[in-house]
Amino acid sequence: xxxNKPVVQVTRKLPETIETRMxxxxxxxxxIDDRAMTREExxxxxxxxxxxxxxxxxxxxxxxxxxxxxxxxxxxxxxxGIDHVDLNAARARGIVVTNTPGVLTEDTADMTMxxxxxxxxxxxxxxxxxxxxxxxxxxxxxxxxxxxHGKRLGIIGMGRIGSALARRARGFGLSVHYxxxxxxxxxxxxxxxxxxxxxxxxMLARMDILSINCPHTPATYHLxxxxxxxxxxxxxxxxxxxxxxxxxxxxxxxxxxxGELAGAGLDVYEHEPAVPPQLLKLENVVLLPHIGSAxxxxxIDMGEKVIINIKTFIDGHSPPDRVVxxx
Ligand code: 8YV
Numbered sequence: 001x002x003x004n005k006p007v008v009q010v011t012r013k014l015p016e017t018i019e020t021r022m023x024x025x026x027x028x029x030x031x032i033d034d035r036a037m038t039r040e041e042x043x044x045x046x047x048x049x050x051x052x053x054x055x056x057x058x059x060x061x062x063x064x065x066x067x068x069x070x071x072x073x074x075x076x077x078x079x080x081g082i083d084h085v086d087l088n089a090a091r092a093r094g095i096v097v098t099n100t101p102g103v104l105t106e107d108t109a110d111m112t113m114x115x116x117x118x119x120x121x122x123x124x125x126x127x128x129x130x131x132x133x134x135x136x137x138x139x140x141x142x143x144x145x146x147x148x149h150g151k152r153l154g155i156i157g158m159g160r161i162g163s164a165l166a167r168r169a170r171g172f173g174l175s176v177h178y179x180x181x182x183x184x185x186x187x188x189x190x191x192x193x194x195x196x197x198x199x200x201x202x203m204l205a206r207m208d209i210l211s212i213n214c215p216h217t218p219a220t221y222h223l224x225x226x227x228x229x230x231x232x233x234x235x236x237x238x239x240x241x242x243x244x245x246x247x248x249x250x251x252x253x254x255x256x257x258x259g260e261l262a263g264a265g266l267d268v269y270e271h272e273p274a275v276p277p278q279l280l281k282l283e284n285v286v287l288l289p290h291i292g293s294a295x296x297x298x299x300i301d302m303g304e305k306v307i308i309n310i311k312t313f314i315d316g317h318s319p320p321d322r323v324v325x326x327x
Pocket of ligand 1: 054055056057078079080081082104291292293294
């Protein structure tokens with residue numbers, strides 16, 4: 001593509017510095033009031049633009065992609081997970097797709113560790129108790145939690161975020177285990193002092209804490225199926241800062257209600273922004289509104305990656321964070 005000022009549609013409000021730079025560089029259509037674009041608005045928009053900058057809240061499926069005009073050549077997504085874009089449909093139309101990997105690793109690992117601490121030490125419950133005015137003072141046996149030091153953490157997906165979590169976990173005295181399609185490089189495995197499990201089933205049955213850190217792909221949809229969830233020890237806790245679709249949420253909810261799992265920390269859900277109402281009533285569950293990467297620094301870094309991807313592409317080069325190659 002060789003366009004001086006491509007028409008770029010941004011679907012959500014981005015940090016101001018990013019929006020301003022995009023206005024300088026491109027013919028940018030911003031979403032100032034930050035209302036999610038409807039399907040009809042998306043379909044109408046893609047017909048007349050060169051670049052689409054969607055986020056996780058936009059479903060860029062085959063219908064949207066097929067409504068694109070010939071000039072739409074790049075989908076530069078704002079975020080790392082790319083499961084909201086139909087990559088096959090983009091490939092078939094010769095549209096390049098990019099994401100923003102690497103810049104939200106530390107923030108998401110921090111939030112995963114925060115959820116591990118919150119669930120094991122009952123932070124949500126304690127905070128609610130104090131705010132309710134019903135706290136009547138210290139007792140030796142009230143609000144007892146799970147000691148982290150010496151426990152086993154099983155990381156499902158040892159990519160960038162999984163490795164960053166492992167580094168933090170070691171500082172808390174957790175022993176690190178992981179399941180991945182392949183073992184990580186032996187130097188990294190030694191640095192993290194991590195134990196590899198080829199069999200997810202076997203790892204699930206032995207851990208005190210499990211954390212999902214893999215992307216959502218067709219292969220990881222309901223990776224934690226009903227059968228696998230039932231392999232987890234009753235005393236264990238489950239943390240998910242990846243994607244809700246990696247877990248059978250209905251079964252997880254039932255297990256938490258029935259006390260077949262000690263607790264859960266969830267930042268993501270299967271049908272966001274819907275959260276199963278039964279979860280809202282449970283004390284042993286900490287629920288967050290998909291804020292794993294929500295730091296100002298992270299959002300600016302993500303925006304800068306989007307700009308670099310668009311700029312390199314319009315200058316005729318291959319953008320650094322290609323997920324789909326294009327023609
Ligand atoms: C982002 C995320 O905020 O990047 C991801 O994969 O899940 C989030 O942390 C979101 O995707 C922005 O579109």
